[in-house]
Amino acid sequence: MGKKVQCDLCPTECVLEDYQVGGCRVRINKGGTLYSLVYGKPCAVAVDPIEKKPFFHFLPATTAFSIATAGCVLGCKFCQNWQISQADPEDTDNLDLPPDDVVRQAIFYNCRTITYTYTEPTVFYEYMYDTAKIARRFNIKNTMHTCGYINEKPLRELSKFMDAADVDLKAFTEDFYSRICGGRLKPVLDALVVLREEGVWLEITNLIISTLNDDIKKIREMCSWIVKNLGPDVPIHFSRFFPNYKLKDLPPTPMETMKNARSAAMDAGMRYVYLGNMRSEAENTYCHRCKNLIIERHGYFVKQNNISNGRCRFCNTSIPGVWS
Amino acid sequence: MTRRDFIRFFVFGGFLSLFRKKAAAFTKQELKKAMFWRKTG
Numbered sequence: 088m089g090k091k092v093q094c095d096l097c098p099t100e101c102v103l104e105d106y107q108v109g110g111c112r113v114r115i116n117k118g119g120t121l122y123s124l125v126y127g128k129p130c131a132v133a134v135d136p137i138e139k140k141p142f143f144h145f146l147p148a149t150t151a152f153s154i155a156t157a158g159c160v161l162g163c164k165f166c167q168n169w170q171i172s173q174a175d176p177e178d179t180d181n182l183d184l185p186p187d188d189v190v191r192q193a194i195f196y197n198c199r200t201i202t203y204t205y206t207e208p209t210v211f212y213e214y215m216y217d218t219a220k221i222a223r224r225f226n227i228k229n230t231m232h233t234c235g236y237i238n239e240k241p242l243r244e245l246s247k248f249m250d251a252a253d254v255d256l257k258a259f260t261e262d263f264y265s266r267i268c269g270g271r272l273k274p275v276l277d278a279l280v281v282l283r284e285e286g287v288w289l290e291i292t293n294l295i296i297s298t299l300n301d302d303i304k305k306i307r308e309m310c311s312w313i314v315k316n317l318g319p320d321v322p323i324h325f326s327r328f329f330p331n332y333k334l335k336d337l338p339p340t341p342m343e344t345m346k347n348a349r350s351a352a353m354d355a356g357m358r359y360v361y362l363g364n365m366r367s368e369a370e371n372t373y374c375h376r377c378k379n380l381i382i383e384r385h386g387y388f389v390k391q392n393n394i395s396n397g398r399c400r401f402c403n404t405s406i407p408g409v410w411s
Numbered sequence: 412m413t414r415r416d417f418i419r420f421f422v423f424g425g426f427l428s429l430f431r432k433k434a435a436a437f438t439k440q441e442l443k444k445a446m447f448w449r450k451t452g
Binding site (some may be wrong): 089090091092093094095096102114115117119120121122123124126127212213214216238240241244 | 449
């Protein structure tokens with residue numbers, strides 16, 4: 088009997104011979120059974136402000152117990168965490184931290200949330216899933232920062248325990264996903280719709296890279312798609328690119344491009360548009376009705392919060408998000 | 412402490428460290444069975 092297996096976790100759907108490891112580097116076929124190599128073995132553990140993820144409409148000014156293991160389902164040339172995302176689990180310094188210990192540590196450090204982040208959490212699906220299940224029992228919220236490159240079935244199963252997701256929508260062209268990331272755009276768009284349907288609080292991050300995905304027409308098109316398919320209340324974070332990993336020859340994204348992207352998003356009907364990796368007033372939250380400043384931020388820190396019971400303190404409009 | 416004691420101390424420590432790493436490498440690690448996959452042949 089053959090010992091080939093097919094992984095159905097991400098849209099790459101690797102078919103693996105015996106003792107072959109998947110493209111994510113962390114799933115191995117051993118004797119016709121697929122195993123995770125990183126269960127309970129995080130290579131990055133930290134307590135971060137939730138704003139760092141970034142989540143701007145999810146329990147502001149709280150902390151998130153953040154974990155990651157080695158590996159990724161994509162291979163983005165601009166990856167900011169390539170030292171761990173593009174590494175084999177044998178090459179990273181891993182801790183021994185089973186799911187119940189993650190929850191215990193989160194409680195110890197007074198974190199309201201556990202965030203699966205830094206690398207792509209899909210690759211440590213089983214670890215994340217088990218941890219999220221335990222965390223839910225202790226009233227700790229679960230969030231993830233993901234590229235959204237995951238198949239529908241596992242995503243729907245995970246959504247039962249996931250409270251919020253920040254999805255990297257890296258560009259709005261198949262060409263970019265194929266050439267720069269080694270993936271496809273369509274599955275990411277499908278994942279966004281699934282998360283919305285499952286009631287997971289959603290925020291989107293888009294890293295703008297000069298010459299690669301800074302076409303304002305495309306950005307407008309992407310935002311129109313978001314408004315049409317996910318609604319105008321989904322916050323979007325445009326992030327400024329700085330040279331990194333295999334894209335060291337490109338310059339940092341000009342401020343002007345960032346501001347133009349924000350204007351394009353607002354023109355398309357998006358209500359909450361933020362600029363990240365740079366200091367500006369676009370890191371604050373303004374009420375979409377009365378336009379008053381409701382959350383003032385400086386970097387990852389909240390300086391003032393004028394949201395009370397999920398409503399704007401000035402005009403009593405309900406502000407989309409998870410506030411308590 | 413003589414120079415010989417000093418060197419002996421470090422060589423012994425080195426062997427102990429190597430032995431610990433070898434022992435850890437040979438300890439059978441329990442792998443977690445993955446979710447969402449199927450046999451194809």
